[in-house]
Structure formats: C-alpha cells, structure tokens
Amino acid sequence: MSQTQPKTGHGIPWPPLIYLAAIVIGIVLGLLYPLPWIGDLLGDILFAAGWVAVLAVVALWFTAIRAMIRAKTTLNPTGVPDHLLTSGPFAVTRNPIYLANTLLLIGLAFITGNAWLLPLAFIAAFITQKLVVEREEKVLAMKFGKKYRDYSKTVRRWI
Numbered sequence: 001m002s003q004t005q006p007k008t009g010h011g012i013p014w015p016p017l018i019y020l021a022a023i024v025i026g027i028v029l030g031l032l033y034p035l036p037w038i039g040d041l042l043g044d045i046l047f048a049a050g051w052v053a054v055l056a057v058v059a060l061w062f063t064a065i066r067a068m069i070r071a072k073t074t075l076n077p078t079g080v081p082d083h084l085l086t087s088g089p090f091a092v093t094r095n096p097i098y099l100a101n102t103l104l105l106i107g108l109a110f111i112t113g114n115a116w117l118l119p120l121a122f123i124a125a126f127i128t129q130k131l132v133v134e135r136e137e138k139v140l141a142m143k144f145g146k147k148y149r150d151y152s153k154t155v156r157r158w159i
Helices: 014-032 040-070 096-112 117-144 146-154
Strands: none
Touching: 014 096, 014 117, 040 096, 096 117, 117 146
16 A cells, blocks of 8 residues: 555535535426426325435435544545445445435435436436546545455445
C-alpha cells in the first residue's frame, strides 16, 4: 500500500445536489407536463409501496451513517475514508446511501404519482456513478488495495 494519500478530487458534495436537482426537475416537469399515472387499486398499491420504499430509505440512511460514525470515517463524499466498511448495509451494497437516494425518488414517484421521478431516479444514479462512485472506488482501491478489491468482488456496487 502506498504511503501517499489518495487525491480526493473536487470539493463539491455532488450526490445530495444531484438527487435534489432530480426532485426539483421532476416536480417542475410534473407541473408543466404531467404524465398519466395508474389509478384505482394498482395506484393504491403503488402509493403503499412508495411509503415502504421511503421507510427503507430512512433505514438505509440511518444504518449506513451510524456505521460510518462508529467507524470514525468521513461522511463527506469528497473526503478520503479512514476505514473500509464491509458490514451492515455495506455488506449488501457498496453504496447504501446513494442507493437510498435513488430509492427515495422511486418512492416519491409512487407516493405522488409523478411519473417523471422514475426515469430521473435512474438518471441521478447514473450521474452519481460517473461523477462520484467511480472516483470513490479509485480512492478506495488506492488506499485499501487488495482488501477493497476483494470486497468489491463480493459486494455489488448498487444491488
């Protein structure tokens, strides 16, 4: 392992901004160009599923952030982590907070009936992967070496 610190790149915490922008764009598009939504029983089922998704989001956020705080590693997406987390939600997905953010948009789409939020959830996830996740993975591989490479072989990036 190299003794030099990995470079962190830019200082803008992109993930929350990306997902917030997706929500705002979805609301604006929903107001200006509303798309048809499924009604009746299926609409009620999707509404309930949306609330289940939002509860899952809260659980993912809480458990991931708690694990990061307990490990005394950075919560800053542009920072260099002090520890490689591989347990808890990190045993299921390498990016539980970004996954939760994506699930939040899907849940909000189901709750509000705003179909624009569905494609925007996947667009936000793609942009997050390109701007943030791929850079984070390089930093983790540089800092933790074989331990990170082994982890990334057994735990998927998203789900």
